[in-house]
Each structure stands twice: as structure tokens, then as C-alpha cells.
Amino acid sequence: MTQSPWQPISPEKPARPVREPLSRERIVDTAMRMLVEQGYEAVSMRKVAQALGTGPASLYAHVANKQELDNLLVNRAAREMEFPEPDPDNWQEQLKASMREMLRVMRAYPGVARAAIGQIPLGEQAMLSTERFLAILKAGNLPDQAAAWAVDLIPLYVTAVAFEESVQRTWEWTEDDIEGFVSELRSYFNSLDPQRFPITIALAGALTSGGSGDERFEFGIQVITAGLASLARQQG
Amino acid sequence: MTQSPWQPISPEKPARPVREPLSRERIVDTAMRMLVEQGYEAVSMRKVAQALGTGPASLYAHVANKQELDNLLVNRAAREMEFPEPDPDNWQEQLKASMREMLRVMRAYPGVARAAIGQIPLGEQAMLSTERFLAILKAGNLPDQAAAWAVDLIPLYVTAVAFEESVQRTWEWTEDDIEGFVSELRSYFNSLDPQRFPITIALAGALTSGGSGDERFEFGIQVITAGLASLARQQG
DNA sequence: ACCTGAACACCGTTCAAGT
DNA sequence: ACCTGAACACCGTTCAAGT
Numbered sequence: 001m002t003q004s005p006w007q008p009i010s011p012e013k014p015a016r017p018v019r020e021p022l023s024r025e026r027i028v029d030t031a032m033r034m035l036v037e038q039g040y041e042a043v044s045m046r047k048v049a050q051a052l053g054t055g056p057a058s059l060y061a062h063v064a065n066k067q068e069l070d071n072l073l074v075n076r077a078a079r080e081m082e083f084p085e086p087d088p089d090n091w092q093e094q095l096k097a098s099m100r101e102m103l104r105v106m107r108a109y110p111g112v113a114r115a116a117i118g119q120i121p122l123g124e125q126a127m128l129s130t131e132r133f134l135a136i137l138k139a140g141n142l143p144d145q146a147a148a149w150a151v152d153l154i155p156l157y158v159t160a161v162a163f164e165e166s167v168q169r170t171w172e173w174t175e176d177d178i179e180g181f182v183s184e185l186r187s188y189f190n191s192l193d194p195q196r197f198p199i200t201i202a203l204a205g206a207l208t209s210g211g212s213g214d215e216r217f218e219f220g221i222q223v224i225t226a227g228l229a230s231l232a233r234q235q236g
Numbered sequence: 237m238t239q240s241p242w243q244p245i246s247p248e249k250p251a252r253p254v255r256e257p258l259s260r261e262r263i264v265d266t267a268m269r270m271l272v273e274q275g276y277e278a279v280s281m282r283k284v285a286q287a288l289g290t291g292p293a294s295l296y297a298h299v300a301n302k303q304e305l306d307n308l309l310v311n312r313a314a315r316e317m318e319f320p321e322p323d324p325d326n327w328q329e330q331l332k333a334s335m336r337e338m339l340r341v342m343r344a345y346p347g348v349a350r351a352a353i354g355q356i357p358l359g360e361q362a363m364l365s366t367e368r369f370l371a372i373l374k375a376g377n378l379p380d381q382a383a384a385w386a387v388d389l390i391p392l393y394v395t396a397v398a399f400e401e402s403v404q405r406t407w408e409w410t411e412d413d414i415e416g417f418v419s420e421l422r423s424y425f426n427s428l429d430p431q432r433f434p435i436t437i438a439l440a441g442a443l444t445s446g447g448s449g450d451e452r453f454e455f456g457i458q459v460i461t462a463g464l465a466s467l468a469r470q471q472g
Numbered sequence: 473a474c475c476t477g478a479a480c481a482c483c484g485t486t487c488a489a490g491t
Numbered sequence: 492a493c494c495t496g497a498a499c500a501c502c503g504t505t506c507a508a509g510t
Contacts, residue, residue, distance in 0.1 A: 021493080045484060056484075058494055066484060117353070117396075118403035122421075127428070127436065134435040148442035149455040160353075160396040167354035185358075192363070199370040200363065206384035219385040227463030257474080281503060292503075294475055302503060476509075483502060490495075 022052065024062045028072045032109070035073060039170060040111030045069070070115035075123030077112045080105045083132035091140035092225050098133060099158055099221045106162035110169055113162035121155070130155075141232045150228055157224060161217055182208050258288065260298045264308045268345070271309060275406060276347030281305070306351035311359030313348045316341045319368035327376035328461050334369060335394055335457045342398035346405055349398035357391070366391075377468045386464055393460060397453055418444050 020026065031048045045066055049056040063069050081101055084094050106113045121127070130151050137147040173181070189197075189204035200207065256262065267284045281302055285292040299305050317337055320330050342349045357363070366387050373383040409417070425433075425440035436443065 044482085046482085055495060055497090057486080057496080060485075061493055118400050122424070127433065131433050131436050134439060138435060144439050144442040145445070146455070148439055148445075149452055150459075151443075152452060153456050153459065156396050156400070157393065160392050164354050164392070188358070197363065197367050199374060200367050203370060203380050203384055206380040207387075209381070209384075216385055216388060219382070220389050223386075223389065223463030223467070224459060225463070226466040227459030227461070230462040230466070231459070280501085282501085291476060291478090293477080293505080296504075297474055474510085476507105478506090478508105480505080481503095484500095486499080487497090488495100489497105491493085 022054065022058060022062055024072070026052065027059055027062055027069070028076055031069060032073055032076055035111045035115075036109055040114040040166065041170070043069075043073070043111065043115075067119075071119060071121075071123060073109075074112055074116045074119060074121055075125045077105055077109045078121070078123065078125035078129050080108070081129050081132075083129070083136075086135040086139035088139045088141070091136050092229055094136050095133075095140070095154075095225050095228070096221045098136060099154060099224075100217075102129070102155070102158045103162055103217060106158065107165070110166045113159050113166050116155075116159050117163050137228070140229070142228060143231070143233060146228070146231045153224065157220060161213075161220065165213060258290065258294060258298055260308070262288065263295060263298055263305070264312055267305060268309055268312055271347045271351075272345055276350040276402065277406070279305075279309070279347065279351075303355075307355060307357070307359060309345075310348055310352045310355060310357055311361045313341055313345045314357070314359065314361035314365050316344070317365050319365070319372075322371040322375035324375045324377070327372050328465055330372050331369075331376070331390075331461050331464070332457045334372060335390060335460075336453075338365070338391070338394045339398055339453060342394065343401070346402045349395050349402050352391075352395050353399050373464070376465070378464065379467070379469060382464070382467045389460065393456060397449075397456065401449060 027048060030051050031043050034042050034048065034051060045059055046056045048069075049059050052058075059069075063072070083098050083101065087094060106116075121130070133151045133154060134147055137150050142150065186204055186208045189200055189207065192201055194201055263284060266287050267279050270278050270284065270287060281295055282292045284305075285295050288294075295305075299308070319334050319337065323330060342352075357366070369387045369390060370383055373386055378386065422440055422444045425436055425443065428437055430437055
């Protein structure tokens with residue numbers, strides 16, 4: 001631990017690399033870029049470190065662990081979301097628009113949904129989006145407890161949808177692959193035992209359509225919005 | 237490496253172990269037991285193989301990969317779910333009861349939600365539970381396409397809730413830990429900038445209560461059921 | 473056909489040592 | 492305080508070789 005008391009006064013600064021020092025910011029920037037370009041699987045502590053030209057251990061001075069890094073990525077994405085000024089006469093449409101906005105951002109950062117799922121989003125940006133959702137729900141005259149539970153339900157749904165999509169993106173299917181899969185699925189449904197699967201067979205068409213995702217999502221936010229509206233206090 | 241050419245003719249069958257041979261059944265049985273006793277993380281190809289007294293490579297003769305094993309576990313759990321006979325006069329209550337039943341089973345096999353999330357459940361037992369949900373929704377007079385999208389939305393929600401719970405179970409919190417966390421959370425909410433987080437602060441109580449899970453889940457299934465009911469065709 | 477050991481290409485995290 | 496190399500204790504999957 002003791003140091004030699006004699007120290008040469010180096011004329012040209014120290015020999016240490018001139019690389020920019022690590023920081024939380026730089027780590028999250030790099031991880032975010034990797035997330036967009038290569039997907040969630042590519043964002044490991046080791047690969048982020050490598051991209052920064054160092055070893056995995058170096059990250060732990062700035063980030064507690066992988067979970068915290070995931071949290072920071074979710075928070076960074078939340079920064080991108082934009083919400084309308086609450087309007088009591090239009091709250092249902094605003095709620096749907098905000099859920100679409102949330103899905104838009106999660107699609108723009110594929111993999112962020114995987115980082116978000118099962119996390120309690122307590123970062124500042126994530127909290128701000130919660131605040132915005134609460135504002136819309138209170139404009140809709142929802143009771144406090146209903147609004148509080150709703151801001152739990154809403155991200156749960158949007159994140160789950162985005163997560164499903166990102167899993168399927170991982171499989172890297174082409175348009176043809178999807179078409180092939182859907183037609184296989186349809187014939188699988190039709191091959192089921194009619195005694196035990198009568199409705200599945202009857203609805204085979206409906207069950208295998210709307211795979212595009214957008215229609216399904218529109219259905220989901222319609223159901224949630226209508227369900228919440230049924231809980232709103234009557235005005236006046 | 238060479239062996240002596242002389243081999244005694246063993247009077248009692250070959251020297252190979254008398255262990256029961258591997259099979260899909262045995263692999264899923266073992267994995268399921270490990271899932272219940274030790275959680276999802278414990279169910280790796282390597283550990284399942286070890287529990288069966290063999291190496292990981294041996295499993296691949298019976299199971300395509302980890303993903304297929306996950307699928308088989310979900311399907312095994314689906315076997316446990318029981319559904320009511322559809323009753324058009326009571327479909328909303330039946331729908332809620334069935335969602336509770338689904339959550340009950342996922343809680344009984346903690347970790348199964350992690351295996352299920354982001355999966356398309358095409359096993360026979362999983363398909364049967366879809367058939368049951370469809371039966372209830374059609375008893376409620378929902379249009380085909382709405383029913384088809386609803387059987388996507390419903391497991392999505394229940395699985396996401398069960399998944400969240402299983403993540404939190406992994407942290408192995410005691411009653412006291414939770415209480416401490418909630419009170420920390422509450423004071424964190426109250427410490428926020430009132431200019432930017434007015435509603436979050438005002439609703440701090442509601443936002444941190446009902447963490448038990450059941451109330452939150454009841455709220456969710458109420459919202460979904462009411463939302464779906466709003467889409468049901470009028471009778472007659 | 474089924475099973476195996478060993479290897480390949482990865483993980484997250486810790487720790488003693490360096491500057 | 493920050494950074495590092497090396498190690499620890501893991502993953503899923505493949506493959507040549509055995510029976």
C-alpha cells in the first residue's frame with residue numbers, strides 16, 4: 001500500500017489511456033445503442049463493456065448490476081414518450097392515444113419491453129409518464145384507487161404486447177414465414193377433434209387473423225378503456 | 237484407451253445401469269417438480285439432466301430445446317385448470333371465475349408464468365383452456381373476432397400478473413421487507429417535486445396500497461370483463 | 473435409437489491488485 | 492475513486508463416439 005515518495009513530474013501527463021472515462025451516461029448510451037441495433041440479447045454486461053473497450057468488472061463502479069442497467073434503459077426510453085394535456089371531455093381518446101404512444105416508443109427500442117417486464121419503474125422519466133396517465137384518468141373522473149390500479153394495469157398490458165412482439169422479432173421471420181405459419185396454424189386448428197374443440201374449429205379464421213398486431217392492440221386498448229369508463233363516477 | 241479383449245460373460249445381464257430410461261414424461265415430471273420446489277431459475281437443461289442422473293446432452297433426444305421444455309411445462313400446468321359449463325345468463329361471473337382459476341394454477345406452479353410469457357400456447361391442454369374461454373365468451377354473445385382477440389388478451393393479462401408475482405417471489409421478501417419497501421416508496425412519492433408530480437403525490441396512498449395482489453387482480457378482471465361486455469351484441 | 477463426455481461459446485458477479 | 496485481469500459458478504447446444 002505504501003508508495004515511493006519520489007515521483008517524477010511527468011512532462012506530458014500520465015501514461016493512462018486518453019479514453020473518455022466511464023460514466024453511467026456513457027454506459028447507458030452504449031447499451032441503448034446496442035439494444036436498438038442488436039436486440040435485448042446483445043445487451044450483456046460483458047458485451048457492453050467490450051463495446052466500451054474495457055472488461056465487465058469496470059461497469060460495476062457505475063451500475064449496481066444488470067437489473068439496474070435494465071431499469072436505466074427503460075427510463076431512458078420513457079424520456080421519449082409524449083402525452084397530451086388532459087381534457088375531461090376527451091379523456092377516453094386521450095387514454096388510447098397515450099397507450100399507442102407507449103407502444104410506439106417500445107417498438108422504437110425493441111428489447112426495452114424485455115427489460116421492463118416484471119420491473120417496478122421508479123426512474124424519474126418512468127414516474128413522469130405515470131403522472132401523465134394519472135392526469136388523464138383523473139380528468140376522466142375515475143376514483144383515486146381505480147386510477148392507481150389503472151396505472152398499474154396499463155403499462156402491464158402495453159409492455160406485455162411489446163414483449164410478445166419482441167420475442168417474435170427475435171425469431172427473425174420474413175413475411176413468407178409468417179404466412180406459412182398462419183396457414184399451418186389454420187390447418188392445425190381444423191385437424192383438431194371436433195368433439196373436444198368445436199368452437200376453436202368454428203373460429204379458426206378469426207383466431208388466426210389480425211396477426212398484424214395493430215388490430216389486436218386496438219382491441220385491447222378499447223376493452224381496457226371501456227372497462228375503465230364503466231368505473232368512472234357519474235359527473236355532477 | 238484400448239481395452240483388454242478378454243471379457244467375462246456376465247451371468248446377470250449387461251453392466252449398463254438399470255436406471256429407468258429417459259422419456260419426455262420423465263423429463264417433464266422432473267422439471268415440473270424442480271419448478272415448484274426451486275423456482276424457474278433452477279430449471280436449466282443442465283440441472284434437470286443432473287437430477288435425472290445424466291448429462292445435459294441426453295435430454296436433446298427427447299426434447300428439441302429449452303423452449304420446447306418450457307412449452308411442455310406450461311401445458312402440464314394447464315392440465316390442472318378447471319372451467320365451468322358455459323351459462324349465457326352468468327357469463328361475466330364465469331369469465332372472472334375462470335381468470336381466477338388460471339391465476340390460481342399459475343401461483344401453484346410458480347415459474348410457469350415465466351415459461352409461458354411470450355409463448356404461443358399450442359399444446360393440447362393449453363388449447364383446451366382456450367376452448368373453454370371461447371365457450372364462455374360465445375355464451376356472452378361476443379362477436380367471433382372479439383372472442384378470438386379476447387382469448388389472446390385474457391391469458392396475456394393473467395400471465396403478466398403471475399409473472400410479476402413470481403419475479404417478486406424470487407427476491408424472497410418477508411412481510412417486514414414488503415412493509416419497509418411500501419413505506420419507503422410512500423416517502424419517496426412524497427419527496428417528489430410537487431410542481432411536476434402533483435397527482436402522484438396526491439394519490440401516494442392509493443398508489444402504494446393494495447399491494448397484496450388479489451385486490452389489484454380483481455380490479456383488472458373487472459375492467460376486462462366490463463370492457464368485453466360493452467362489445468357484446470345485444471340479445472334478441 | 474438412445475445415450476454420453478467433452479467442448480464451444482456464452483452469462484453475471486466478485487475480488488485482489490493496480491493506479 | 493476508479494479500473495482491471497482473472498477467476499468462479501453458471502448457461503444452452505452441438506458433435507463425435509460409444510452401445
